[in-house]
Amino acid sequence: MEGKQKMSVMTIVQAINNALDIKLEEDKSVVVFGEDAGVEGGVFRVTEGLQKKHGVERVFDTPIAESAIVGTGLGMALSGLRPVVELQFDGFSYPAFNQVISNVSRMHNRSRSMYKAPMVIRFPYGGGINALEHHSESPEALYSHIPGLKVVVPSTPHDAKGLMIAAIESDDPVIFMEPKRIYRAIKQEVSDDKFSIPLGKAKVLTEGTDVTVVAFGAMIRECQKAMVMAKEAGISVELIDLRTIYPIDKETIATSIKKTGRVVIVAEAPESFSVGGELMAIANEEAFLYLEAPPKRVMGFDTIVPLAKGESMYMISPDRIFYEIERTVKF
Amino acid sequence: MLTTTKKSVDKTDTKKQTNLFKDFDPAEDKILRIIDNDGKVINKELMPDLDDETIIQAYKHMLYFRTADQMAVSYQRQGRMYTFPPCMGHEAIHAASGMNMRDQDWLAPAFREVGIMLLKGVTMKEIFLYYMGNEEGSNYKKANHVLPISISIGSQFLHATGIGYSVKYQKKDELVFTSIGDGGTSEGDFSEALNFAGIWKVPVIYTIQNNQYAISVPVRNQTNSVNLAIKSYAFGLPGIKVDGNDFFAMYAIYKAAAEYAKAGNGAVLIEALTYRKGAHTTSDDPTKYRTKEEELEWDKTDPIIRLKKYMDEKGIWKENEEELIEKYKLEVDKQFEEAENEAAYKLDDVFQHMYVDMPEDLKRQKSDYEQFLTWKESRK
Numbered sequence: 001m002e003g004k005q006k007m008s009v010m011t012i013v014q015a016i017n018n019a020l021d022i023k024l025e026e027d028k029s030v031v032v033f034g035e036d037a038g039v040e041g042g043v044f045r046v047t048e049g050l051q052k053k054h055g056v057e058r059v060f061d062t063p064i065a066e067s068a069i070v071g072t073g074l075g076m077a078l079s080g081l082r083p084v085v086e087l088q089f090d091g092f093s094y095p096a097f098n099q100v101i102s103n104v105s106r107m108h109n110r111s112r113s114m115y116k117a118p119m120v121i122r123f124p125y126g127g128g129i130n131a132l133e134h135h136s137e138s139p140e141a142l143y144s145h146i147p148g149l150k151v152v153v154p155s156t157p158h159d160a161k162g163l164m165i166a167a168i169e170s171d172d173p174v175i176f177m178e179p180k181r182i183y184r185a186i187k188q189e190v191s192d193d194k195f196s197i198p199l200g201k202a203k204v205l206t207e208g209t210d211v212t213v214v215a216f217g218a219m220i221r222e223c224q225k226a227m228v229m230a231k232e233a234g235i236s237v238e239l240i241d242l243r244t245i246y247p248i249d250k251e252t253i254a255t256s257i258k259k260t261g262r263v264v265i266v267a268e269a270p271e272s273f274s275v276g277g278e279l280m281a282i283a284n285e286e287a288f289l290y291l292e293a294p295p296k297r298v299m300g301f302d303t304i305v306p307l308a309k310g311e312s313m314y315m316i317s318p319d320r321i322f323y324e325i326e327r328t329v330k331f
Numbered sequence: 332m333l334t335t336t337k338k339s340v341d342k343t344d345t346k347k348q349t350n351l352f353k354d355f356d357p358a359e360d361k362i363l364r365i366i367d368n369d370g371k372v373i374n375k376e377l378m379p380d381l382d383d384e385t386i387i388q389a390y391k392h393m394l395y396f397r398t399a400d401q402m403a404v405s406y407q408r409q410g411r412m413y414t415f416p417p418c419m420g421h422e423a424i425h426a427a428s429g430m431n432m433r434d435q436d437w438l439a440p441a442f443r444e445v446g447i448m449l450l451k452g453v454t455m456k457e458i459f460l461y462y463m464g465n466e467e468g469s470n471y472k473k474a475n476h477v478l479p480i481s482i483s484i485g486s487q488f489l490h491a492t493g494i495g496y497s498v499k500y501q502k503k504d505e506l507v508f509t510s511i512g513d514g515g516t517s518e519g520d521f522s523e524a525l526n527f528a529g530i531w532k533v534p535v536i537y538t539i540q541n542n543q544y545a546i547s548v549p550v551r552n553q554t555n556s557v558n559l560a561i562k563s564y565a566f567g568l569p570g571i572k573v574d575g576n577d578f579f580a581m582y583a584i585y586k587a588a589a590e591y592a593k594a595g596n597g598a599v600l601i602e603a604l605t606y607r608k609g610a611h612t613t614s615d616d617p618t619k620y621r622t623k624e625e626e627l628e629w630d631k632t633d634p635i636i637r638l639k640k641y642m643d644e645k646g647i648w649k650e651n652e653e654e655l656i657e658k659y660k661l662e663v664d665k666q667f668e669e670a671e672n673e674a675a676y677k678l679d680d681v682f683q684h685m686y687v688d689m690p691e692d693l694k695r696q697k698s699d700y701e702q703f704l705t706w707k708e709s710r711k
Contacts, residue, residue: 031500057500063530068489068523075493078478079437080501083493099520102483103490109684110479112470116687148685171687200690247690 007189012182015157015190016046016122019164020084022194024054027082030168032059034069034086043088044124044183070096070121074104077119082168087123090177091134096121097142104173105148120167124180125153126218126268127300128315130308137305138217138269143175144246144278150199151175151245155220157188159243162197170199179218186221202249204256208238210329212256213321214279215266216242223266225318226325233322235329245275253279254286261292262328266321268314271299293331298324351377351587352569352599357560362572362604365579368631370640372579379583383647389430389578390642391655393422393635396446398659399455400609403462406667407613412462417609418445420576423634424540424603426450427581431589432508437476437498439491439509441484443540443607447508451477455663459670466680467673476505485511485518488537492524495533495598506592510538514545516559522566525600529566532597536588539600540575542607543629547620560602568600575603576634579641606632678704 010018023030032047032054038061041048051059062069066087073083087093093100100121107117127136144151150172154160160178167174205220206227215223220241227237238256242248257263263283265276276297283295298321306314355361365374372378381389396418403415418425425446432438438451445458452474461468461480469479481487491509498505515521516539528535539559543550556562563570569591574580581603588599606629610617617626642648682689682697 063523063526065519065523065526067520068492068527071486071489071520071524072493072496072527075439075490075495076497076500077493078490079476079494079497081497095519098483099486099489103481103486107479108687110466110469111684112466113684113687114470115478150686150690247692250692 006192008192009187010157010161010190011184011187012154012157012160012178013044013046013184015161016164016178017048017050018190018192019161019168020047020050021053023165023168024050024058026194029080029082030058030084031076031081032084032086033062033073035062035064035088037061037086042086044180046178047086066092066096067099070099070104073119073121074099074107074117077117077173078107078115082118084120084122084168087121089135090123090125090137090139093121093123093139100143100149100175101146105146108172109148116171117173118171120164120174120176122176122178124183125177126179126181127305127311128181128218130311133304133307136311138267138300140177140245141269141274144275149173149175150247151177152199152243153177153179153217153245154243155179155182155217155241156186158190159197159241161190162195163199163243165194166196166199169196174199177217181218182221197243199244200247200249201243202252203241203243204238204252205241206237206239208236208260210236210260211262211264211325212238212240212253212260213264213266213325214240214242214253216245219266219268219316222316222318223321226321229318229322230325233326235325237325248278248282250282250286253282257283257287258290261290262331263295264321264324264328265295265297265299266316267297268300268316270302271297272302274299293328296324296328351584352571355571357558357570357572357602358564360557360572362574363580363584364574364577365583366577366637366641368637370637370642370644372641377583379579379586381582383645386638386642387647389426389582390635390638390648392426392429392446392450393578393638394652394655395659396422396425396449397635398656399449399663400445402660402663402667403459404609404613406459407462411671412459413464414612414614415462416443416612417607418443420542420606420608420629420634421540422446423578423581423638424538424575424605427578428508428538428585430582431585432506434475435503435505437478437491437494437505437507439478439487439494439507440480441487441511441515442480442482443512443542444480444510447510448474448477451475453477454666456666456670459667460673463670465673465676466684468670485515485520487511488515488524489520489527491535491537492527492531492533495528495535496531499531499533504593505534506589507533507535508538509535510540512545513539513541513543513550513553513559514548515539516562517553522562525563525566525568525598528598529568532595534592535598536585536592537598537600539602540605541602542605544607544611544617544621546611546615549620558602560600563600568598570600570602572602572604575605576632576637578634578638605634
């Protein structure tokens, strides 16, 4: 090995594909399957080329039956494999919900650690792509509320690769939500080597002093746009990318809020009973005496994500984020 | 997906097994039965080749299952156990499948499979522990490849299918057994599992224990199909309806199914017709939804009485049954006492198995509770 790492420019799609490829290559217990995940490589091409390279026994198509994709994946995980199963869209993850909440998340506890369920359930999530109903949802709160799971949402190609590798290597089951809106919108130099990013650790993307902004997934890019406006207004923003929703990295979040005294939470899921609510709780429980303004959520409405004609009103725009940042700082 | 790999097997035998599924076509509502209610052999050709010792052993298993079952209900009635799902009536199915399972074979049970679990090495102590409210009862110390019971109806069928894929992919000589009730066949997971099984050709033996009731709902209100075995048609799997109270018929079908699966042919669906002689669980009252006359009618088919009649006819049963039952009662009671004397549930037991890698927040929640306990202790 030369000292220098070989890098390639990748999108999130390519980075996840690369992570799956590396794990399929080095670990024969890894199998990848789902609707259209084999021959076609998935509707977003995340698994493109993997069947050809690793064989039809390891990367394959299934019938359209989400409960079975997850339930059989669990059976495989209990008997020595590390399945990575694909559900085609966020809004189509619900038919598998009973398997996730009643079995995947509980087998380790139910069997008193006799059985583990090392599996990854991955699906594209989120709005902003003018899609049909059921194709624009952010169900991270639903999954984060289930004891026994870990929930991961990457925001960059580098993170997508490192977190996916960590998710596959996790002995606990992982829900891996992929921000479809930025699947190809962000290109980044990513190491071709194998690397992983620890689950449960948030990342301070930009240091700042006036206000902490916490976000994840596709909202990171929107926050960064809002920060350009904030900078022009003379506001110093500290931006935190959660990377893992559960276990949530309270320490990084609380440390930042204690420093800035203010927090704005940005997420595209419906606001009530959300991850945003959990972050409000962290602000209050961990940094109550440091708060100089009420914690603020900039989140989706408690509505269904509208179809294309109305979607822009639902989706959180950079100026709306800036609007709340400014109000919070001026409180 | 996996392709079928045919191993070299006795061709005539495989042919015979395949014929069994053809000869008892569920579309014609045929039923595989070998002895009648009086224990008389009515289908000599299909009688499994078992020596007297094995038959006696099967009977003893069934007797033990029923004794343990009745005692479990009685412990519950004494308030020493929270609940229990009686298995009375299912003994032939349990003995026949258990006796056809090898140590390496997998079992993905629902919750009315106590007999099968016992033959796989689960202990009555563990069963009791579970129904006393201790998950440690699902940590089967001596049983290989048995999943914890699945209370979420039908979900275990999918786990069995996945395990089937897994053992086939890993080229392991392991079969998978799973079972569901008649009510469970209405769940989507039942159909999804069998659909995947047909495509993947997995070595899984799916059993429907059709005991006529899903709690209070009779099977006629569960499906408009002529029987449950015919559902196999939709998935391209062999299916067969068998008299589940006939030990020999159940033994014959499990032997055939195991050979069929071992030969790489894939899965089969077995509908075992039986009757839940007890309640759904100890919280249920069957008098609300079925008649005494019906129960008496089914009593005539009781699997234990039938096998006993067969043995009496052949003159192979020489033991004192009452003494044997007394011996079993002592054994079961000993296991129950051990379960009652199990170490107390610890706070750690609530937390430690949720994750392999426990999140910090969970550790914090535990430690907060410990602080509360310290405070509570200090007030005494």
